[in-house]
Amino acid sequence: MRKPLPADMFDELCPSSLLPMRFGDKWAPLVICCLEGGPRRFSELRVPLWRVTPKVLTQSLRSLERSGFVIRHAGQAMVEYELTPLGRSLLGPIAVARDWAQEHWDELLDAREAYDAGLTGSVAGRKE
Template sequence: MREPLPDDMFDELCPSSLNPIRFGDKWAALIIRCLEHGPRRFTELRVPLKRVTPKVLTQSLRSLERDGLVKRTVYAGTTPHVEYELTPLGRSMLKPMAVACAWAEEHWDELLDARESYDNVTQHDRDRTVIV
């Protein structure tokens, strides 16, 4: 029996959400992290990825499968189920992702400050916009 994924693996204040280096869609890196230690069922992935709707999670998994990063295996026994796991190509993403996450963690405060500043200026500009 494998250890369950932690519910708070990706809380909203996780540095991975600030990582400006992205590939695939918004959730791809988080899915890859969930599969880092072996295959997982869809319901297992839903635990730490609770902010992702089932539809979007399915789309992201399909996209990762299409790109050759994730392998989908269907087990058709008495209790049929599907598992997702990283391919060797998907595993090759773990090292660059670790570097990107370390960078985001190191620059956490700067990233938050920049986003807050941008959002404040942008909101101020929207408030001042006059529609003619």
């Protein structure tokens, strides 16, 4: 039996929300991370991805399937999603990007706060 995915796998303070690049849509890297341990049912993916509506999660899974990152296994009783070898090849780059975001977490948050406050010149290193 597979270990369940933790509900707080991607909490609101998760560095993945600050990734400077995207693999597919906004949620694709999170879906890919959820599938790292093996095939998962849609309902299993919904646990850590509770902020994603079912419709958007379905769209993300279809997009990942279309791009060759995920394969959909439809059995009589259930449907599971699994990473393809191409999808698995993204785990390394996603981990590097996640580590980078975690390392620069404070800088990223400061930049966003400054931008929202209208102070982009001083944070971005540009002279006004």
